[in-house]
Amino acid sequence: MASSTPASDTPRVPLARPSAPAAAVAGARRRRLPPTGKVGLALVALILLAALVGPSLTADPDAQNLARALEGPSRAHWLGTDQLGRDLLARIVLGARVSLLIGIGATLFGLLVGGSLGVLAGYLGRWIEALTMRAMEGLLVFPGILVALMVVAVAGPGVATVVLAVGLRAVPVFARVAQTSTRSLCQREFVVAARALGASGARILARHVAPSLLNTLLVVASLQVATAILVGATLSFLGVGVPPDLPEWGAMLNAGRRYMLRQSWLVIYPGLAIMLTILGINLLGDGLRLALDPRHGRGAVLA
Amino acid sequence: MQTLALALLVLLTVGAAAAPDAAAASLTVLLPAEFPALDPREWTSGDQYMVMYHLYCRLYTYADDMTPVPDLVAEEKISADQRTWTLRLKRGYTFHDGTPVTAEAVRYTIERMQARGASAKVLTQPIVEVRTEGPDTVILTTARPYPALRANLANSHAGLVSPAADRRLGERFGVQPVSCGPYAFKEWTRGSRIVIARYDGYAGPRALYDQIVFRFVPDVSTRFFMLQRGEADLALRLGPAEVKALEGSKLRVHPINGRNIFYQLNYTKPPTNDRRVRLAVNHAVDKHAIIERVLLGAGSPARSVIEAMVWGHVPVGTYAYDPERARRLIQEAGATGAKFVLMSPDNRYPFDSQVSQAVANALKAVGLDVDLRVIGDWPAYIDAVKQREFNAYMLGWAGSTGDPDQVVQALFHSRRAGQTWNLGAFADREVDALIDAGGSTLDPARRKATYAELQRRLFADAPWLFMYRSTTFTGYNPDKVRELHTLDGPEFHYLFPLPR
Numbered sequence: 195m196a197s198s199t200p201a202s203d204t205p206r207v208p209l210a211r212p213s214a215p216a217a218a219v220a221g222a223r224r225r226r227l228p229p230t231g232k233v234g235l236a237l238v239a240l241i242l243l244a245a246l247v248g249p250s251l252t253a254d255p256d257a258q259n260l261a262r263a264l265e266g267p268s269r270a271h272w273l274g275t276d277q278l279g280r281d282l283l284a285r286i287v288l289g290a291r292v293s294l295l296i297g298i299g300a301t302l303f304g305l306l307v308g309g310s311l312g313v314l315a316g317y318l319g320r321w322i323e324a325l326t327m328r329a330m331e332g333l334l335v336f337p338g339i340l341v342a343l344m345v346v347a348v349a350g351p352g353v354a355t356v357v358l359a360v361g362l363r364a365v366p367v368f369a370r371v372a373q374t375s376t377r378s379l380c381q382r383e384f385v386v387a388a389r390a391l392g393a394s395g396a397r398i399l400a401r402h403v404a405p406s407l408l409n410t411l412l413v414v415a416s417l418q419v420a421t422a423i424l425v426g427a428t429l430s431f432l433g434v435g436v437p438p439d440l441p442e443w444g445a446m447l448n449a450g451r452r453y454m455l456r457q458s459w460l461v462i463y464p465g466l467a468i469m470l471t472i473l474g475i476n477l478l479g480d481g482l483r484l485a486l487d488p489r490h491g492r493g494a495v496l497a
Numbered sequence: 498m499q500t501l502a503l504a505l506l507v508l509l510t511v512g513a514a515a516a517p518d519a520a521a522a523s524l525t526v527l528l529p530a531e532f533p534a535l536d537p538r539e540w541t542s543g544d545q546y547m548v549m550y551h552l553y554c555r556l557y558t559y560a561d562d563m564t565p566v567p568d569l570v571a572e573e574k575i576s577a578d579q580r581t582w583t584l585r586l587k588r589g590y591t592f593h594d595g596t597p598v599t600a601e602a603v604r605y606t607i608e609r610m611q612a613r614g615a616s617a618k619v620l621t622q623p624i625v626e627v628r629t630e631g632p633d634t635v636i637l638t639t640a641r642p643y644p645a646l647r648a649n650l651a652n653s654h655a656g657l658v659s660p661a662a663d664r665r666l667g668e669r670f671g672v673q674p675v676s677c678g679p680y681a682f683k684e685w686t687r688g689s690r691i692v693i694a695r696y697d698g699y700a701g702p703r704a705l706y707d708q709i710v711f712r713f714v715p716d717v718s719t720r721f722f723m724l725q726r727g728e729a730d731l732a733l734r735l736g737p738a739e740v741k742a743l744e745g746s747k748l749r750v751h752p753i754n755g756r757n758i759f760y761q762l763n764y765t766k767p768p769t770n771d772r773r774v775r776l777a778v779n780h781a782v783d784k785h786a787i788i789e790r791v792l793l794g795a796g797s798p799a800r801s802v803i804e805a806m807v808w809g810h811v812p813v814g815t816y817a818y819d820p821e822r823a824r825r826l827i828q829e830a831g832a833t834g835a836k837f838v839l840m841s842p843d844n845r846y847p848f849d850s851q852v853s854q855a856v857a858n859a860l861k862a863v864g865l866d867v868d869l870r871v872i873g874d875w876p877a878y879i880d881a882v883k884q885r886e887f888n889a890y891m892l893g894w895a896g897s898t899g900d901p902d903q904v905v906q907a908l909f910h911s912r913r914a915g916q917t918w919n920l921g922a923f924a925d926r927e928v929d930a931l932i933d934a935g936g937s938t939l940d941p942a943r944r945k946a947t948y949a950e951l952q953r954r955l956f957a958d959a960p961w962l963f964m965y966r967s968t969t970f971t972g973y974n975p976d977k978v979r980e981l982h983t984l985d986g987p988e989f990h991y992l993f994p995l996p997r
Binding site for chain 2: 256258260261263264277278279347350351433434437438439449451452453454455456
């Protein structure tokens with residue numbers, strides 16, 4: 195794979211892709227992630243690891259034992275047990291999987307739908323652009339949680355609905371970024387040149403515009419994952435998200451809050467999990483933004 | 498140490514707030530849920546009843562044990578055929594708009610309740626005729642001897658309505674109610690508070706406070722902290738954790754033995770159409786552990802289909818926790834591995850979805866393939882339950898009139914099989930006969946015997962997965978709250994002296 199890439203890529207790069215992904219990624223590799231970004235990367239790696247392999251290392255998160263409910267941290271249960279005697283650590287670790295599924299799923303949905311709409315609007319211009327962007331602004335004026343609540347009210351609760359509800363909230367965010375970037379890209383020399391050479395609209399979008407947008411959208415996406423996780427947890431906390439028996443951090447907060455005056459760990463640990471995840475993603479996203487932004491050189495890392 | 502400091506702080510705030518004159522002037526009560534209106538004819542699911550009992554006078558009222566006692570009725574005569582009640586009213590009572598409380602107003606109120614579409618209709622359904630004889634005698638005729646009449650007329654839904662005000666206000670009556678209770682409606686700030694003020698024209702025992710402010714505070718922690726900081730004098734529905742946190746402070750806690758919580762079982766869907774499976778699920782669940790651990794002790798095992806606060810209750814028994822026996826019964830019924838749909842609300846009753854998770858786990862352990870469906874939105878939950886795909890669904894029943902007739906009519910009569918609230922489609926001719934007999938005899942001893950037999954039969958057939966009576970707690974400041982009457986069924990209090 196690695197050996198075949200240069201052969202097929204070489205003829206095209208100098209001609210029409212001055213800022214195509216290969217160049218950008220190479221540039222990113224040269225630039226360094228700022229220290230806060232590294233902390234973020236470490237946190238995200240930890241959460242990813244927990245989501246991927248954690249559940250196979252911990253106790254059964256659904257095993258109930260009422261006789262041992264609401265116990266504090268012990269050797270058998272490192273973070274204690276919940277109101278049904280389930281191991282809190284196991285549930286928080288499995289919760290990482292649910293939260294990341296919601297965060298990444300919703301962001302992908304927003305990226306694909308919002309990104310495509312934005313690129314089309316920005317490229318085609320005229321009434322299509324006006325119509326699409328007014329619709330997006332219409333969505334944007336609603337607070338995100340309200341959009342999500344409306345979707346849940348119509349479709350009923352469940353993981354898929356939460357992904358859709360939270361994803362819908364992200365659509366206008368991606369659409370706006372994609373539209374403004376596309377408009378400015380369309381005026382750049384390499385796009386004008388491609389058009390002059392007779393490239394079709396589809397080819398220009400797929401080969402020249404979309405790849406150049408990727409960096410920007412990736413940075414937006416990384417920050418959107420954090421927001422999506424938070425909105426998903428909020429929905430579950432409000433009792434309209436995932437079913438309460440699923441170990442989701444927001445749902446755990448909701449269930450634990452009735453016990454928090456005495457068994458405070460029931461809300462502290464899920465709360466910490468949400469906080470660290472969002473902190474990690476935000477730090478990483480910010481670091482990526484600095485490292486990928488062509489306007490920032492090495493020195494900008496300090497800024 | 499922290500608790501001590503907190504307790505000290507509470508003592509200080511309470512001490513500062515308890516100047517004797519201030520105590521008499523105004524009382525602040527925290528209610529969890531607001532409601533659309535205070536119209537007695539409408540049945541809603543908010544916390545309007547505590548407000549309504551202070552505003553509305555009735556012909557009868559409830560004593561502390563929920564038995565109905567005369568309030569505006571001075572004398573009661575029942576005809577030989579037990580179908581005609583001649584009620585003479587006490588004199589001197591007036592509505593808050595100054596008009597007198599007359600027999601005509603009673604007739605107006607009952608006919609208003611019986612109007613098409615009024616949800617409180619069910620309480621006066623057996624009344625076929627209302628006549629008046631002079632200004633203070635009203636004569637009620639019922640279709641059959643009707644023993645629940647007193648209890649039903651004591652309910653806030655039978656609160657007397659000023660005909661003049663109702664005609665004048667029309668649709669707005671529910672938000673500006675005019676009745677004849679010890680307090681009169683003053684103002685309602687939507688989403689925030691209702692203020693009621695002492696009615697000086699009240700002919701009954703004088704109200705203790707100049708005014709009562711009811712504030713709507715949905716979150717239990719907020720209610721707790723407001724009570725603790727002295728911003729409120731009484732908070733309804735605290736949880737066991739809040740009660741523990743109040744220990745050692747000057748604030749007092751009063752338990753309310755509230756709703757009977759159970760899972761209604763489906764008689765028309767396998768495997769719960771088999772009595773052995775219904776018995777098995779009752780033996781499979783460790784109710785004591787659930788009460789102790791999940792409810793933090795705030796409950797007691799249910800012992801009958803008729804709750805303890807309802808007249809005629811007999812503690813028939815409980816099914817012992819015996820998972821071995823449950824497994825065997827399920828095997829005998831050939832139901833091992835059978836799909837079992839368990840439906841549960843979330844945040845409707847204390848700890849409901851947590852309890853349902855524990856129950857689901859217990860049923861899995863005895864060999865059922867449990868599909869737990871938790872639906873948080875109450876109307877959506879009821880809609881889903883009405884599809885009757887459940888094998889078991891959670892319901893809480895409050896005996897809000899203190900009479901068993903309505904409870905068993907609604908939950909077990911075959912006339913309502915498959916409809917609310919007999920969605921499990923329980924139907925048994927002998928049970929129907931007992932329900933009908935209990936609902937049409939005025940002789941308390943015979944009635945009691947009928948209901949005892951009914952409760953034993955129902956318990957034996959296991960139409961429910963019997964769970965517990967949930968306990969809620971009212972926290973209050975004893976320096977300010979001087980009289981507290983508790984109604985266990987509807988789960989709230991009177992703050993005024995009972996009629997003499």
